[in-house]
Amino acid sequence: MTTTVAHDTSANHQVEGHEHPSWLAHHFDDEQQQFDAGKMGMWLFLVTEVLFFSGMFCAYALYRNRNPEVFEFCSRFLNEKLGAINTGVLLFSSLTMAWAVRSSQLRETKTLIGMLGATLGCAAIFLGVKAVEYSHKWGLGLFPGKFFQSQLEHPVHTDNNYLWNLSIVPMILLVCFALYYAYGVIIASKFHQRVAGPLVIAALCFFGGVGLGTFLESEEHEEGSPVTHNATGEHAAHADHDHEHDHAQEHAVAESVKPAINFVAVDSTGMHDDVAVTPAELVTPVSAVNQKGMAGLFFSIYYCMTGVHAVHILGGMAVLTWLIVKAARFEFHSKYFGPVDNVGLYWHLVDFIWIFLFPLLYLIT
């Protein structure tokens, strides 16, 4: 956009004895200078991002160092499977983003749009899974800080609408994108179709992520509640794998060997029905950690870190959409791919942050 403006204003002038091409802003000597300047600016921005996140990692390190048992206990509410799936999704999106940079340099516009769309779709899947995670925790009363309402001893089966509420905006977007695509078809504009296609798929991917997350949560749920009552029985279909049976048997054996009524453990899903009596050596006394200000503290850190990360994903999705529009106009080639490269750098940084968040939050044992 800015380059076009720059071109228009300086088109009549002669810059260093020649007219510069449309993609080169007039205050740069050549394409490489423009690219290097932009890239250095991007790296400087990423430095501020790293330092920004390091503040939250610092809070994490301080509180975990001081209350390791709280972190160990609360980490059981986080579903490892969902975290691992999301890690894989983000890594794959990094792959497609790096591939998009390559395609933009080689001027393979179709591949470029496909790769950008795939990155966008992976981001949407990530957010869909995240929405499932968040809504489960909210349903359990696992809110940050002083809003934390323990329902561990007396789990309440509430029918919450959190997941539905989180899905409203993506639904609206899906409808808008679908209408936009239909508009592109009606006026037979290839450009609009090239832009709207990936957007529709990305919006659908969000609901794919929600479905995936719900499926995995219910699977874990089934696995984790062999001895507790299953209030609805709706998730009974998924526990077919041997591994899960072994796991379930371990649970059952352990529980039959040494029932300890004073101790309550919660399985990693954070589902309501997972509250089960388990042996003392596996658990920490609830009274010691499950208090306002302690468990709430962990969830403050959890929501803050993953939430700010999710906001970065949203920002990344916005700039990816911008890239798709530019790519659909065939703007990128071997001398002008700076925007793709710089958004790629940003996207990889978001992946970079998650690489640390995942083991630090989900895999505490």
Add this chain to the structure above:
Amino acid sequence: MSASSVQHSDDGHAHGHGHGHDGEFSHPMPIWMLLAVFFALLILTCLTVYQSQFDLGNMEIWASLTIATVKAGLVIAFFMHLLWDKPLNMIIILGSLIFVALFLGFTMMDADGYRENLIMNETLQESQPPAVNVAVSK
């Protein structure tokens, strides 16, 4: 296409950053390299999930952090293209990591310094007299 990309990658290797002839500065990553990095990252993710099942005690955090650092290094070096980037950019980003290390390191040293005097949560220490709190705040 692939021939030209090989050409560029050689160029990039030789100069540290890709300033080629006639203003050609792009350096497309070969596809096999992208895929190799991706699968390495996936394997390392599986490894970190796997190792979390064992109780390594205090070493657990260091094990998972080591794996995470290796993964982050792969992402920065290849996906973020830092190996072929200008040395200045490398200094910028590695410098930020050094400052993060300073930040975290000094904070943790400081926290350990007053750890014994601090009561994090009064609800856990209800039996303790409030006098201890006064001692902390001086």
